[in-house]
Amino acid sequence: MMDNLYAALVHYPVVNRQGKTVGSALTTIDLHDMARAAMTFGVNRLYVITPYPDQAELAREVIRHWTLGAGSRLNPSRKQALERIRVTDTFENAVREIQTEHNRPVTTVATSARTHKKTISPHALKQKLAADTPCLVVFGTAWGLADELMHACDMQLDPITGPGDYNHLSVRSAASIYLDRLINS
Amino acid sequence: MMDNLYAALVHYPVVNRQGKTVGSALTTIDLHDMARAAMTFGVNRLYVITPYPDQAELAREVIRHWTLGAGSRLNPSRKQALERIRVTDTFENAVREIQTEHNRPVTTVATSARTHKKTISPHALKQKLAADTPCLVVFGTAWGLADELMHACDMQLDPITGPGDYNHLSVRSAASIYLDRLINS
Numbered sequence: 001m002m003d004n005l006y007a008a009l010v011h012y013p014v015v016n017r018q019g020k021t022v023g024s025a026l027t028t029i030d031l032h033d034m035a036r037a038a039m040t041f042g043v044n045r046l047y048v049i050t051p052y053p054d055q056a057e058l059a060r061e062v063i064r065h066w067t068l069g070a071g072s073r074l075n076p077s078r079k080q081a082l083e084r085i086r087v088t089d090t091f092e093n094a095v096r097e098i099q100t101e102h103n104r105p106v107t108t109v110a111t112s113a114r115t116h117k118k119t120i121s122p123h124a125l126k127q128k129l130a131a132d133t134p135c136l137v138v139f140g141t142a143w144g145l146a147d148e149l150m151h152a153c154d155m156q157l158d159p160i161t162g163p164g165d166y167n168h169l170s171v172r173s174a175a176s177i178y179l180d181r182l183i184n185s
Numbered sequence: 186m187m188d189n190l191y192a193a194l195v196h197y198p199v200v201n202r203q204g205k206t207v208g209s210a211l212t213t214i215d216l217h218d219m220a221r222a223a224m225t226f227g228v229n230r231l232y233v234i235t236p237y238p239d240q241a242e243l244a245r246e247v248i249r250h251w252t253l254g255a256g257s258r259l260n261p262s263r264k265q266a267l268e269r270i271r272v273t274d275t276f277e278n279a280v281r282e283i284q285t286e287h288n289r290p291v292t293t294v295a296t297s298a299r300t301h302k303k304t305i306s307p308h309a310l311k312q313k314l315a316a317d318t319p320c321l322v323v324f325g326t327a328w329g330l331a332d333e334l335m336h337a338c339d340m341q342l343d344p345i346t347g348p349g350d351y352n353h354l355s356v357r358s359a360a361s362i363y364l365d366r367l368i369n370s
Contacts, residue, residue, distance in 0.1 A: 002348070029214055033355045040354055041347040077353040162226040162368050163187070168262040169225055169361065170218045176358035177365045183347055 006136040011050040013146035024142040026055045033172040035081035041179040047094040059087045102134040110153035113167035122181035191321040196235040198331035209327040211240045218357040220266035226364040232279040244272045287319040295338035298352035307366035
């Protein structure tokens with residue numbers, strides 16, 4: 001199994017409904033759903049990125065409950081999933097950590113409901129993974145990743161579309177679909 | 186766009202951790218995530234199935250808030266999505282309603298993390314949809330659909346798998362992936 005696929009859930013910088021750059025609050029169910037999807041599709045580590053110490057502590061409390069506390073005995077499969085999460089303060093720190101572990105540059109791949117920059121298909125990204133490139137797929141909370149983070153990424157995955165033009169999936173749904181496409185395309 | 190694809194989120198009969206048939210409580214975020222995925226992938230209607238009047242009323246309250254109340258003005262895209270939900274007490278009633286509207290037998294398709302019966306690929310199910318067959322894809326809450334409902338369905342979609350054997354996706358993730366596979370395969 002690959003060990004070079006990573007995911008990140010970003011709480012800052014993201015945009016609000018008005019397109020203004022903001023930091024979002026943690027939604028604990030994101031951690032559960034995305035860790036379970038990460039575990040299913042062989043993501044090495046899911047970074048939960050927030051610069052707010054109280055939010056980081058909340059995330060760590062949830063993780064402790066399910067990996068070390070009562071939750072770990074109640075639900076071992078949830079334990080396995082949440083063990084994949086690492087909480088960190090910035091996107092740059094997550095990239096640096098992956099780069100150090102693999103001793104190779106990391107390909108950073110944004111996701112969005114709209115096309116912002118050069119896109120890559122899940123199949124093409126899978127080929128990069130097969131060539132041992134460490135890849136970090138980046139998901140935004142709130143109304144999506146802020147432009148500055150979108151620009152900081154090397155590329156963007158093809159937006160998820162259906163038969164119409166509705167493009168308001170939850171980040172939990174979008175991340176699950178992207179990981180499935182990436183592994184099973 | 187097709188009008189013959191339907192989804193159902195079942196709260197009874199499902200199984201608990203011990204495999205015993207139970208009814209589950211409503212999780213309101215399921216309604217949001219699954220309605221948004223339904224809207225994205227052109228599902229005509231999402232049935233929320235619960236035999237418990239208080240749970241049905243809770244579901245209707247959530248739907249009213251977002252389709253008629255303050256939520257509908259705050260977030261028009263959420264309104265559009267939640268308008269796709271219909272709350273009903275049994276699986277049989279949902280099937281009957283679809284059959285009456287289309288005046289054709291409904292193909293009912295279970296989903297599960299494990300293989301219980303003859304499976305169909307998303308691509309083959311898409312061909313049935315293209316041939317105008319009304320299809321209802323059925324998702325279980327808790328630890329999944331009870332055997333009696335699994336048996337009542339005509340067939341089952343291929344389980345979602347990754348590179349390993351972990352198969353504990355949330356119903357929100359699983360439904361999103363299945364609908365994407367169904368429409369985009």
